[in-house]
Amino acid sequence: MSCDFLALAQPGVQKLSPYVPGKPVDELARELDLDPLTIVKLASNENPMGPSPKALEAIAAELAELTRYPDGNGFALKSQLAARCAVQTNQITLGNGSNDILELVARAYLAPGLNAVFSEHAFAVYPIATQAVGARCNIVPAKDYGHDLEAMLAAIDADTRVVFIANPNNPTGTWFGPQALAAFLDQVPESVLVVLDEAYIEYAECEELPDGLDYLAKHSNLLVSRTFSKAYGLAGLRVGYGISSAQIADVLNRVRQPFNVNSLAIAAACAALADDSYLQQSRELNDAGMQQLEAGFKALGLEWIASKGNFIAVNVGREGMPVYQGLLREGVIVRPVANYGMPNYLRVSIGLPAENVRFLEALAKVLSA
Numbered sequence: 001m002s003c004d005f006l007a008l009a010q011p012g013v014q015k016l017s018p019y020v021p022g023k024p025v026d027e028l029a030r031e032l033d034l035d036p037l038t039i040v041k042l043a044s045n046e047n048p049m050g051p052s053p054k055a056l057e058a059i060a061a062e063l064a065e066l067t068r069y070p071d072g073n074g075f076a077l078k079s080q081l082a083a084r085c086a087v088q089t090n091q092i093t094l095g096n097g098s099n100d101i102l103e104l105v106a107r108a109y110l111a112p113g114l115n116a117v118f119s120e121h122a123f124a125v126y127p128i129a130t131q132a133v134g135a136r137c138n139i140v141p142a143k144d145y146g147h148d149l150e151a152m153l154a155a156i157d158a159d160t161r162v163v164f165i166a167n168p169n170n171p172t173g174t175w176f177g178p179q180a181l182a183a184f185l186d187q188v189p190e191s192v193l194v195v196l197d198e199a200y201i202e203y204a205e206c207e208e209l210p211d212g213l214d215y216l217a218k219h220s221n222l223l224v225s226r227t228f229s230k231a232y233g234l235a236g237l238r239v240g241y242g243i244s245s246a247q248i249a250d251v252l253n254r255v256r257q258p259f260n261v262n263s264l265a266i267a268a269a270c271a272a273l274a275d276d277s278y279l280q281q282s283r284e285l286n287d288a289g290m291q292q293l294e295a296g297f298k299a300l301g302l303e304w305i306a307s308k309g310n311f312i313a314v315n316v317g318r319e320g321m322p323v324y325q326g327l328l329r330e331g332v333i334v335r336p337v338a339n340y341g342m343p344n345y346l347r348v349s350i351g352l353p354a355e356n357v358r359f360l361e362a363l364a365k366v367l368s369a
């Protein structure tokens with residue numbers, strides 16, 4: 001009889017469920033025999049504008065170099081990021097998406113017998129990264145769907161090595177302010193690495209939200225992770241980064257793949273970072289789309305969770321899964337979030353104005369059926 005290779009996997013991996021991504025457009029088109037061009041996907045918090053034309057030009061210019069390995073140190077991108085973020089290049093870790101940064105942290109700092117603290121309803125990769133290295137998930141109940149930072153502090157024990165906090169959080173869109181972050185960082189033991197996940201920070205720039213970079217000088221146990229997948233519109237290329245002390249960056253650099261960020265991603269990210277008007281347009285489109293969806297939910301008598309991301313979680317007043325399936329039949333893909341402990345909610349990414357209308361009309365139809 002052949003070996004049971006599931007039983008041979010390390011115990012944390014055996015208990016893992018794979019990450020469930022948003023349903024791809026082509027998959028739904030195949031399943032329901034639909035024209036992919038008629039499908040609206042608002043399921044993965046992608047930028048609906050398409051990439052910056054400047055990023056596309058940079059990719060085209062880089063194509064002829066594809067026989068070469070990328071610059072394994074990402075010099076050009078790190079230099080630009082260092083100038084933009086007012087840090088040294090040796091404080092930056094580049095990742096294959098910011099997801100990669102989360103995994104590098106787990107590989108470097110977590111192990112069996114240790115734990116990572118994070119909130120209920122937090123981003124699904126935190127438990128995956130933690131369990132994959134055999135560490136324990138120390139999950140803290142949320143408060144009004146947001147992070148309860150005081151309870152998270154209380155949950156830190158002698159075996160805690162990492163705290164993952166997302167601001168704003170996905171899938172809830174909830175956030176906390178500068179004072180709450182400052183108080184939290186002042187009380188976290190210095191030996192516990194705080195990963196402040198700012199995947200959506202470019203959408204949220206306002207006085208209500210702290211800029212994690214402002215806290216790096218005072219807190220050598222802080223790592224801020226960010227991404228080019230959201231407001232910069234490059235999700236398909238997979239590029240993100242972490243900013244921390246030079247020592248933490250050095251540790252992460254030891255465990256990363258030698259060429260974890262590909263050359264097209266580096267070129268595109270450099271161009272996107274320099275394209276301020278694209279970023280500004282992304283923000284404006286997002287703000288307008290958020291208002292459009294909120295007004296639509298209000299008209300339908302639905303409640304939602306206020307969000308500072310490029311998505312919003314709406315309470316459909318009944319089990320979300322059948323509503324999600326009904327929307328699929330209307331050619332609209334959103335995200336059910338029962339796996340995040342939110343069975344009556346759907347998470348909807350902000351789309352183009354016409355996509356938002358399609359979604360709201362389909363939602364009204366499905367809910368009244």
Ligand SMILES: Cc1ncc(COP(=O)(O)O)c(C=O)c1O
Pocket residue numbers: 044045096097098099100123166168169170197199226227228229235238239240
């Ligand atoms: C809170 C949060 N962190 C990190 C990520 C990872 O994004 P990426 O790996 O594309 O940078 C996401 C993606 O959805 C997210 O929502």
